Amino acid sequence: MDAAAAKYIGAGLAVFALFGVGLGIGNIFSALITSVARNPSARDAVFPLGILGFALTEAVALFALLIAFLILFT
Amino acid sequence: MAAAESSIDALGQFKLEHALGAVGASVNFTNSNVMMLIAGGLILALLYYGMRPKAIIPGRLQALAEIAYDGIYSMCHEQIGEEGKAYFPFIFTLFFFVMMGNLLGLLPFSFTYTSHIAVTFGLALIVIVVATVVALKIHGWHFFTYFFPEGAPKALAPIIIPVEVISYLSRPISLSIRLCANMVAGHVMFEVFASFIVMMAASSMLGHFGIVAAIGPMALNVMLMGFELLVAFLQAYVFAILTCIYLHDAVHLH
Numbered sequence: 601m602d603a604a605a606a607k608y609i610g611a612g613l614a615v616f617a618l619f620g621v622g623l624g625i626g627n628i629f630s631a632l633i634t635s636v637a638r639n640p641s642a643r644d645a646v647f648p649l650g651i652l653g654f655a656l657t658e659a660v661a662l663f664a665l666l667i668a669f670l671i672l673f674t
Numbered sequence: 675m676a677a678a679e680s681s682i683d684a685l686g687q688f689k690l691e692h693a694l695g696a697v698g699a700s701v702n703f704t705n706s707n708v709m710m711l712i713a714g715g716l717i718l719a720l721l722y723y724g725m726r727p728k729a730i731i732p733g734r735l736q737a738l739a740e741i742a743y744d745g746i747y748s749m750c751h752e753q754i755g756e757e758g759k760a761y762f763p764f765i766f767t768l769f770f771f772v773m774m775g776n777l778l779g780l781l782p783f784s785f786t787y788t789s790h791i792a793v794t795f796g797l798a799l800i801v802i803v804v805a806t807v808v809a810l811k812i813h814g815w816h817f818f819t820y821f822f823p824e825g826a827p828k829a830l831a832p833i834i835i836p837v838e839v840i841s842y843l844s845r846p847i848s849l850s851i852r853l854c855a856n857m858v859a860g861h862v863m864f865e866v867f868a869s870f871i872v873m874m875a876a877s878s879m880l881g882h883f884g885i886v887a888a889i890g891p892m893a894l895n896v897m898l899m900g901f902e903l904l905v906a907f908l909q910a911y912v913f914a915i916l917t918c919i920y921l922h923d924a925v926h927l928h
Contacts, residue, residue, distance in 0.1 A: 648915075651908065651911070651912075652912060652915060655852070655908055655909065655911075655912040656852075656912070658852075658856075659848060659851070659852035659855075659856075662851070662852060662855035662856055662859055663851060663855065665855060665859050666851065666855045666858075669685075669858070669862070673684070673685055
């Protein structure tokens with residue numbers, strides 16, 4: 601198998617991690633919506649935490665994407 | 675670079691170029707530094723010209739300056755507590771430096787200086803060093819009990835302490851890579867979809883249909899620009915609030 605083909609396969613495998621990240625982000629926002637639905641006045645307290653959780657989970661997605669780019673382009 | 679050069683050059687946009695001709699080349703003054711100076715100038719101009727009217731009922735620019743100040747101040751105060759006031763200038767500078775870097779990169783023909791790991795790792799290193807020095811100054815040697823939470827069984831100490839130390843040292847790495855990878859990914863997607871537009875419109879196989887179909891990637895790029903505006907603000911906010919959380923850990927709970 602030559603290097604270019606191996607790079608494409610490697611980059612494709614590296615993004616498998618995004619499956620878990622998608623589940624995680626869905627969980628965060630499902631919890632956010634449920635908590636606001638139960639207690640609408642908590643929205644201002646809960647929303648910043650939800651956004652922080654989303655950004656931290658998205659960081660894991662970007663770690664995987666970074667590995668994919670590193671494999672693909674170097 | 676065998677995989678890239680066949681079609682799309684996605685990473686060439688992050689290359690540094692000398693800015694001021696011969697003078698710039700001799701001191702390595704690059705387009706990244708130009709954007710940093712512009713960002714600093716914009717923030718100072720916002721605060722200076724925003725607060726010049728000093729009106730009780732603020733006009734639009736003064737309201738913007740006051741919201742910026744008050745937003746970061748209340749974030750510091752809420753996260754770190756009473757001592758948060760001392761770290762407010764640091765958090766303010768961090769937040770606006772990162773946000774201006776992210777936002778200025780969205781303009782055409784400009785450069786995102788936060789897309790380089792050198793810049794973001796430098797900022798993350800500053801954050802961790804400041805947090806550790808503050809913790810050592812306030813708590814002295816008691817700081818090292820942070821790595822062994824009380825109430826944990828002493829027999830597990832050889833496992834817990836290395837894990838805690840590693841997770842503490844991984845903070846600057848995650849902080850820097852989060853910001854850098856977000857910016858790189860956004861700009862690479864811009865470049866890829868823009869290349870699709872050109873490739874589809876110029877394709878001899880698709881002909882005139884290609885020019886019409888190229889509106890697809892262009893619409894996608896427009897939506898992506900909206901998303902990147904959100905990401906620019908969000909990543910700056912996350913950087914600042916994680917710094918506040920680390921400073922909270924440094925000041926209390928040790």
